[in-house]
Amino acid sequence: MIHINIELNISRNINTDVLVIGGGTSGVFSAISSAMAGAKTVLVEKNSMLGGTVTVANVNFPGLFFAWGKQIINGPCWEAIERVIKLGGATMPDITFKPEKHWYEQIRINRFIYTAVLCEMCQEVGVNTLLNAMITKIEETATGIICYITEKSGITAIYAKKVVDATGDANVIQAGGYPIIKSKTQQPATPQNHISGYNMENVSLSEINSFFKKADFPVYITAEKLISYLRINKIDVHIPCENADTSSGKTKVEFNSLSLLLKIYKFYRQIRGLENIYIDFIAEETGIRETNRIVGENIITAEDYITGITYKDSICYAFYPIDLHVMSGIEKKYHKENIVAKIPYSALIPKNSKHILCAGRCISSDTYANSAIRVQSVCMATGQVAGCAAALSAQKDLFVKDIPYEELCETLKSINAIIPPVVK
Ligand SMILES: Cc1cc2nc3c(=O)[nH]c(=O)nc-3n(C[C@H](O)[C@H](O)[C@H](O)COP(=O)(O)OP(=O)(O)OC[C@H]3O[C@@H](n4cnc5c(N)ncnc54)[C@H](O)[C@@H]3O)c2cc1C
Known part of the structure; x- marks a missing residue:
C-alpha cells in the first residue's frame, strides 16, 4: 500500500468565534443560538439543504416538545416549528399525552417550508452559512481549532475559538482524536x-x-x-x-x-x-438512526434516563420512551407517570475537550439511553445548549467545561430555552 501525504493548498481563510459543523436537526439551532448569544458564527453543511435527517431523510415529524401536557422544549427550535405552523406547513397535534401513543404528539412538518424557515432564521441572526462543504481535517491550538473545510472551489481554513460537532456522526470529534464508541450492533436504517x-x-x-x-x-x-x-x-x-x-x-x-x-x-x-x-x-438520504457516540465528561445511562434523575448540571429536558430498533422490531420502555428525563451539560463535552462540544444524536449516552435521546426535539435542545455554551466560552476565553453553569442557564433563558430546576 502506498501512503501519499500532500500539503493542503489553502484557497481562503475565515476567522470566527464559533464554528458549527453540520446544519442538520441540532446544528442549525446551535448556529442560530450562538449568533443570538452574540458570537460571530459560521455554519458548515455538506448537503445543499439545511435540516439534516428532518429534511434530506424526510423524517419530518419532530417530537416531543411536551411531556405530560406541559411544554419542556422551547427556544429558536420551537420558534421554527411555530413559523412552519403559521405558514400552513404543519398542524399542532393534541398534546394530552397518552403512553404508547407518544408519536401522536410529533409534529408532521412540510419539509420545504421548514428548510426555508431555517434559511430565513439563519439569515436574520447573521449566521455565515456555507453549504456543499465538508470537514476534512482539524488541528487544535492553545486558543482554538483550525478546521480545514473542503469547498467546491478548494480548501478553506476556518480558525474558530470554539467548535460544535453536529454531524450526527461525531466526525469532528473523531478527527480531533477524541474517543468515540459504537454499539455492538447499530440500529437499522430506513429509507423513507x-x-x-x-x-x-x-x-x-x-x-x-x-x-x-x-x-x-x-x-x-x-x-x-x-x-x-x-x-x-x-x-x-x-x-x-x-x-x-x-x-x-x-x-x-x-x-x-x-x-x-x-x-x-x-x-x-x-x-x-x-x-x-x-x-x-x-428521500434523498436513507435515514440513519445510529453511528457513533462521544465519550463525554458524563455518560447518560438508560437507568438515569428512564428514572429522570436530576444532575447538578441538568441543562435541558428529554421525553421519549427508550426506542431501540432491531431488525425484527422495536424494544421500548416508558417513563413512569410524570417523570421527565434530563440531559446534563457534561454529556455534550468530549472528555478533556477544551474547545469542542457535541450536539445531536451522538451526545454521551449508553445504547438504550441513546435510542431515546436521539429524537429530534432533544437534538434541537442540545443544539441550542451547545450553541450558547460555545458562544459563552468564546466570549469569556474559557475552556468549554469551565463556563459557569449559572451563566450558561442565563444565556439559554435569554433565547427562551427551558432549563430544568437546579438542585444544590
Ligand atoms: C428512520 C428514522 C426514524 C426516526 N423517527 C423519529 C421520530 O419519529 N421522531 C423523532 O423525533 N426522531 C426520529 N428519528 C431520530 C432523529 O431523526 C435523528 O436522531 C436526528 O434527526 C439526528 O439529528 P442530528 O442533528 O444529530 O443529525 P442530522 O439531522 O443527521 O444532522 C447532521 C448534519 O450534519 C451534516 N454532516 C454530516 N457529516 C458532515 C461532515 N463531515 N461535514 C459537514 N456536514 C456534515 C449532515 O449532512 C446533516 O445535515 C428517526 C430517525 C430515523 C433515521
Missing part, C-alpha cells in the same frame, strides 16, 4: 418512500403469498410485511447499518436500501392488481 398506483381491493393477496415462496428475500422480509407495506403506502424496511459515519459505510447502506426497494418493487409488479405500482417518492 411512498408507493402508489394500485387499489388494495384489487390486489391478489394469495398471489403475494404464493409468489413469495419462490422469491429469495432476506429473512427479515416476510409475506405479511409485503402486504402491510401496501396498506400504509410505504415500503417500511429496516436496512442493516454498520459504520455509516464513513463515506464507504454510508454508500453501502444507500446501495443496500435501493437494491432492496428495487427487489420489492419488481416483486410487486408481477402480482395481479400491482402491475402499475410505482415508487413516487424516495
Whole structure:
C-alpha cells in the first residue's frame, strides 16, 4: 500500500468565534443560538439543504416538545416549528399525552417550508452559512481549532475559538482524536418512500403469498410485511447499518436500501392488481438512526434516563420512551407517570475537550439511553445548549467545561430555552 501525504493548498481563510459543523436537526439551532448569544458564527453543511435527517431523510415529524401536557422544549427550535405552523406547513397535534401513543404528539412538518424557515432564521441572526462543504481535517491550538473545510472551489481554513460537532456522526470529534464508541450492533436504517398506483381491493393477496415462496428475500422480509407495506403506502424496511459515519459505510447502506426497494418493487409488479405500482417518492438520504457516540465528561445511562434523575448540571429536558430498533422490531420502555428525563451539560463535552462540544444524536449516552435521546426535539435542545455554551466560552476565553453553569442557564433563558430546576 502506498501512503501519499500532500500539503493542503489553502484557497481562503475565515476567522470566527464559533464554528458549527453540520446544519442538520441540532446544528442549525446551535448556529442560530450562538449568533443570538452574540458570537460571530459560521455554519458548515455538506448537503445543499439545511435540516439534516428532518429534511434530506424526510423524517419530518419532530417530537416531543411536551411531556405530560406541559411544554419542556422551547427556544429558536420551537420558534421554527411555530413559523412552519403559521405558514400552513404543519398542524399542532393534541398534546394530552397518552403512553404508547407518544408519536401522536410529533409534529408532521412540510419539509420545504421548514428548510426555508431555517434559511430565513439563519439569515436574520447573521449566521455565515456555507453549504456543499465538508470537514476534512482539524488541528487544535492553545486558543482554538483550525478546521480545514473542503469547498467546491478548494480548501478553506476556518480558525474558530470554539467548535460544535453536529454531524450526527461525531466526525469532528473523531478527527480531533477524541474517543468515540459504537454499539455492538447499530440500529437499522430506513429509507423513507411512498408507493402508489394500485387499489388494495384489487390486489391478489394469495398471489403475494404464493409468489413469495419462490422469491429469495432476506429473512427479515416476510409475506405479511409485503402486504402491510401496501396498506400504509410505504415500503417500511429496516436496512442493516454498520459504520455509516464513513463515506464507504454510508454508500453501502444507500446501495443496500435501493437494491432492496428495487427487489420489492419488481416483486410487486408481477402480482395481479400491482402491475402499475410505482415508487413516487424516495428521500434523498436513507435515514440513519445510529453511528457513533462521544465519550463525554458524563455518560447518560438508560437507568438515569428512564428514572429522570436530576444532575447538578441538568441543562435541558428529554421525553421519549427508550426506542431501540432491531431488525425484527422495536424494544421500548416508558417513563413512569410524570417523570421527565434530563440531559446534563457534561454529556455534550468530549472528555478533556477544551474547545469542542457535541450536539445531536451522538451526545454521551449508553445504547438504550441513546435510542431515546436521539429524537429530534432533544437534538434541537442540545443544539441550542451547545450553541450558547460555545458562544459563552468564546466570549469569556474559557475552556468549554469551565463556563459557569449559572451563566450558561442565563444565556439559554435569554433565547427562551427551558432549563430544568437546579438542585444544590
Ligand atoms: C428512520 C428514522 C426514524 C426516526 N423517527 C423519529 C421520530 O419519529 N421522531 C423523532 O423525533 N426522531 C426520529 N428519528 C431520530 C432523529 O431523526 C435523528 O436522531 C436526528 O434527526 C439526528 O439529528 P442530528 O442533528 O444529530 O443529525 P442530522 O439531522 O443527521 O444532522 C447532521 C448534519 O450534519 C451534516 N454532516 C454530516 N457529516 C458532515 C461532515 N463531515 N461535514 C459537514 N456536514 C456534515 C449532515 O449532512 C446533516 O445535515 C428517526 C430517525 C430515523 C433515521
